[in-house]
Structure formats: structure tokens, C-alpha cells
Amino acid sequence: MRPDVVIIGAGIAGLSSAVWLAEAGLKVSVFEASDVPGGRARSWVDPVMADSVDIGPHILINKYANMCALLERLGTADQVLWQTEELLVVFDRGRSIRFKVGGLPAPLHYLRNLPRILPSVPLRHLLSNTRLAWNTLRSSAPELMRLDDRSGREHLERCGVSDFFIDWFWASAAIAMLAVPVERCSAASLMRLLGQALGHNDIAFGMPKVGLSDLYAWPAIDFIRRHGGDVQFGCAVDGLLRGQGRITGVRLNDGAEVEAPAVVLAVQPTAIAALLPETHALAQTARRFQPSPYISCYLWFDRPITTTRFWARPWCPERFNTDFYNLSNIRPATRSAALIASNIIWSQRVEHLSDAAIIEATRREIAEFAPQAQRAVLLSASVHRIPMAIAAAFPGTETARPRTAVEPGLWLAGDWVDSGLPYCMESATRSGALAAEAVLAACGVHRALALPPPKPGGLGRWLRSGGPGEDF
Numbered sequence: 001m002r003p004d005v006v007i008i009g010a011g012i013a014g015l016s017s018a019v020w021l022a023e024a025g026l027k028v029s030v031f032e033a034s035d036v037p038g039g040r041a042r043s044w045v046d047p048v049m050a051d052s053v054d055i056g057p058h059i060l061i062n063k064y065a066n067m068c069a070l071l072e073r074l075g076t077a078d079q080v081l082w083q084t085e086e087l088l089v090v091f092d093r094g095r096s097i098r099f100k101v102g103g104l105p106a107p108l109h110y111l112r113n114l115p116r117i118l119p120s121v122p123l124r125h126l127l128s129n130t131r132l133a134w135n136t137l138r139s140s141a142p143e144l145m146r147l148d149d150r151s152g153r154e155h156l157e158r159c160g161v162s163d164f165f166i167d168w169f170w171a172s173a174a175i176a177m178l179a180v181p182v183e184r185c186s187a188a189s190l191m192r193l194l195g196q197a198l199g200h201n202d203i204a205f206g207m208p209k210v211g212l213s214d215l216y217a218w219p220a221i222d223f224i225r226r227h228g229g230d231v232q233f234g235c236a237v238d239g240l241l242r243g244q245g246r247i248t249g250v251r252l253n254d255g256a257e258v259e260a261p262a263v264v265l266a267v268q269p270t271a272i273a274a275l276l277p278e279t280h281a282l283a284q285t286a287r288r289f290q291p292s293p294y295i296s297c298y299l300w301f302d303r304p305i306t307t308t309r310f311w312a313r314p315w316c317p318e319r320f321n322t323d324f325y326n327l328s329n330i331r332p333a334t335r336s337a338a339l340i341a342s343n344i345i346w347s348q349r350v351e352h353l354s355d356a357a358i359i360e361a362t363r364r365e366i367a368e369f370a371p372q373a374q375r376a377v378l379l380s381a382s383v384h385r386i387p388m389a390i391a392a393a394f395p396g397t398e399t400a401r402p403r404t405a406v407e408p409g410l411w412l413a414g415d416w417v418d419s420g421l422p423y424c425m426e427s428a429t430r431s432g433a434l435a436a437e438a439v440l441a442a443c444g445v446h447r448a449l450a451l452p453p454p455k456p457g458g459l460g461r462w463l464r465s466g467g468p469g470e471d472f
């Protein structure tokens with residue numbers, strides 16, 4: 001049967017789009033090149049330890065409105081453990097700094113953390129951020145996007161932030177949120193994050209209580225199939241069909257052609273070149289989005305080593321991991337006494353090392369926070385080398401992010417689409433909803449599906465140049 005819509009790629013973006021379109025009554029066909037769904041946010045059962053592991057640990061934020069709405073629709077929203085008692089534990093030079101949010105209106109809510117931060121950061125370095133915070137609070141979204149021509153470090157220095165504070169805080173924020181060192185990230189991407197952080201006093205991180213594929217990918221596939229759609233694996237699309245000035249379908253890797261009036265391209269930017277001619281505007285844009293690689297490690301110990309669920313370390317290029325997750329305390333189904341997952345971000349610097357060397361360094365870093373890890377028996381370990389976790393947010397890329405509509409018959413989805421959000425699962429989910437809205441509109445059905453990026457509130461709302469009503 002000829003589908004109404006073909007979706008290329010079964011990552012979050014493609015599945016989000018397919019769920020909305022199937023629910024709206026369109027006949028959807030999803031083609032996925034890999035043998036499993038989920039793309040860069042997938043999980044599997046570890047063959048040795050039989051625990052569910054993700055490609056690498058992922059966290060959600062309670063501001064992920066589109067992703068939370070998708071999970072609600074799929075019936076898995078209760079499978080996220082929200083860390084509400086504290087935002088984050090940062091392990092810095094032998095000290096655990098426990099960051100809390102809430103209390104005063106944003107951005108004053110950060111003041112309650114002062115007693116915990118001051119032993120690590122002298123007050124004058126904290127105060128060196130005053131002009132930066134003032135400027136950012138007053139900026140609208142288009143004003144922040146104008147900073148895309150410079151690096152984060154350049155902008156921070158221009159605003160008078162001290163080198164000490166850049167190295168202590170901003171270098172870590174750029175790596176953790178944008179996967180790029182602060183000297184190489186876009187100031188626009190970084191300042192948009194600051195605008196959000198200064199505008200919300202109720203941010204919380206959430207950790208999936210089940211593997212990512214069970215959180216959303218398989219439930220989405222069930223949903224699509226129940227609504228008359230179809231998802232095929234090991235089925236790469238290797239070209240688009242064209243006729244009468246529009247895209248009319250796709251060609252599969254076995255040569256079969258599938259005609260459809262609408263095609264949603266939901267692949268990562270590095271996969272675009274295989275599908276479009278070199279001269280196509282989208283193919284040229286996609287070349288600007290270079291991968292930021294990760295290495296994720298999973299270490300199983302024979303005994304509990306800490307009760308903390310999640311801790312992070314300030315970024316230092318000579319060290320390996322930045323964020324650690326104690327899955328035994330997060331996932332009820334984890335059988336081992338301690339399963340610790342971690343991420344090495346911007347991992348090209350350690351890519352040449354063997355798995356054994358990476359495991360040894362990771363164990364050492366875990367033991368610095370949880371000394372029990374040195375005494376415990378390491379039962380098993382796995383190292384996942386991931387060529388692209390997200391696209392690197394280099395200067396110039398924020399304003400180059402493509403829009404949903406590509407050409408007649410063809411729409412784009414994916415975390416790198418211009419969604420108003422950093423490259424993340426929420427961006428992928430929102431882009432899928434935007435593509436579904438556009439496909440439905442082309443069929444004459446007007447429906448608002450995508451929820452807007454969170455609007456910073458608090459005191460900053462009154463300072464922005466456009467006044468309180470201005471969209472961020």
C-alpha cells in the first residue's frame with residue numbers, strides 16, 4: 001500500500017514525527033538503516049552482565065516539554081526519575097559541591113549556593129560575571145543569535161569574566177551542554193543556555209529508569225503500528241525520487257522504490273550527503289555540522305560504592321570523564337550491586353587508547369569520588385565509542401541550522417534542525433513535531449503539535465529589551 005508519508009530514520013526525531021502523523025490518521029512508513037531503533041539515543045542488553053545499557057548515559061531536563069509530552073502519549077512518562085532534592089553534585093578537587101535550586105525568583109535562586117561555592121571560587125571571580133549576566137538577561141533570542149560569529153571564550157572575556165571563572169565554570173558548561181571546548185563553541189549557543197539558566201528557578205534533571213529504547217523507541221513503534229503505520233529495520237534509503245519539481249518518494253538500498261506525497265528526512269547531518277546531490281543547498285549546509293565524539297564507559301562492581309546517583313567533574317582536557325551515573329540506584333531492574341556509567345566528551349583526545357586503558361582511567365576517576373571503587377572487584381566493563389553524539393556547536397553553526405521545509409514534498413527533522421534548542425533529545429523531539437505539523441498543513445490540516453522552547457521567567461523577563469511579552 002502506498003504510504004501517505006515516508007520517514008527516513010527511526011531516531012527520536014523520526015519516531016516523534018511518525019507518532020504524531022500516525023495519530024492524525026496518516027499512513028506512515030518508517031525506514032531505518034540500522035537493525036534497531038533509537039539512533040543516538042538507544043539501549044541494548046549487555047551480553048555479559050544482562051543489564052540494560054544505553055549507547056551512553058542520557059539525562060532529561062524538566063523543561064523538555066515536547067519529550068515529556070511524547071512520553072505521556074506513549075505511557076512511559078513515569079519511567080523517568082526526577083532528581084528534585086538537588087540539581088547536581090560537582091566533585092571538585094576532593095570536595096563535593098551540592099547545587100540546589102528553588103527558593104528565590106530566578107536568577108536570585110543561585111544565591112543559596114554561595115556558601116558551597118565560595119571555598120572553591122573567590123567572590124571576585126564570581127562577581128566578574130555580573131556584566132555578562134546583566135547583558136544576557138536583557139537580550140532577546142535574535143540578539144543572542146548575533147553572537148554566533150564569535151567563540152564562547154572570546155565573548156566571556158569581552159564581558160569581563162575572569163580567566164579563573166571561565167576555566168572553572170564556563171569550560172565545563174560548554175563541554176557538558178554543547179560538547180565543545182569553550183574556546184571553540186559558539187557564543188550564541190552558550191549564551192542561550194545562560195539565558196535559560198538565569199530564567200528558571202525550578203530546573204531538575206531526570207534519569208531514565210529503563211533503557212532508552214524501552215523509554216521511547218519500542219513504545220513509539222508499538223504506537224505507530226497500532227495506528228496502522230509500519231517501521232522497517234535494516235532498510236536504508238539510498239536516494240530520493242523526484243518528479244515535476246517535487247520529491248515523490250524514496251529508493252531503498254535493495255533498489256525498491258516507494259512513492260509517497262510527503263517524505264520526512266530524519267537522519268543525522270553526516271548522513272545527508274548520501275541522500276542528496278552535492279550541490280543541493282541542504283547537503284552544503286549539512287557539511288558544516290561536524291561531529292563531536294563521545295566515549296561512554298560502563299563498569300560493573302561487586303558491591304555498592306556510593307549512594308549518589310549522579311555526579312559531575314569540572315572539565316579538564318587531561319582528565320577523561322565528566323559525568324557519572326550510578327545506574328544501580330536509578331534503574332530498579334539493574335541486577336548488579338554497582339553499575340557506573342560515564343561519558344568522555346570531546347573524546348578525540350583519548351581515541352587512540354585501548355579499551356583497557358580507558359577502563360583503568362575511568363575506574364581511577366570513579367574512585368576519586370567513591371573510594372570503594374578501588375577496593376571493589378570490577379566484574380565487567382564495556383566501552384562504547386560513539387563517532388557523533390551531537391554536532392559540534394562551533395561558531396557559525398547556530399545560525400546555519402536548517403528549517404523544517406526543504407523543498408516541495410520534503411521536510412527535515414533531527415536535533416540539528418533550527419528548533420530554538422541546543423542539540424539534544426528535546427530538540428530532536430520538537431523537530432519531529434514541527435515536521436509533522438508541516439506535513440499535515442500541506443494536507444490542509446492545521447494543528448499545533450510542537451510546544452515552544454521554555455520561556456525564561458523570573459526577574460529577567462522584566463529586563464528584556466522587548467518587555468515581558470517578548471519571546472525568548
Ligand SMILES: Cc1cc2nc3c(=O)[nH]c(=O)nc-3n(C[C@H](O)[C@H](O)[C@H](O)COP(=O)(O)OP(=O)(O)OC[C@H]3O[C@@H](n4cnc5c(N)ncnc54)[C@H](O)[C@@H]3O)c2cc1C
Nearest residue numbers: 009011012013033039040041056058059237414415424425
Ligand atoms: C553518549 C551520548 C550522550 C548524550 N547525552 C544526552 C543527554 O544527556 N541529553 C540529551 O538531551 N541528549 C543527549 N544526547 C544527544 C541525543 O542522543 C541526540 O540529540 C538525539 O538522539 C538525536 O536524535 P535524532 O533523531 O535527531 O538523530 P539520530 O538518533 O542520529 O537518528 C537518525 C537515524 O537515522 C538513521 N539513518 C541514517 N541514514 C539513514 C538512511 N539513509 N536510511 C534510513 N535510516 C537512516 C540512523 O541509523 C538513525 O537511527 C547524547 C548522545 C549520545 C550519543
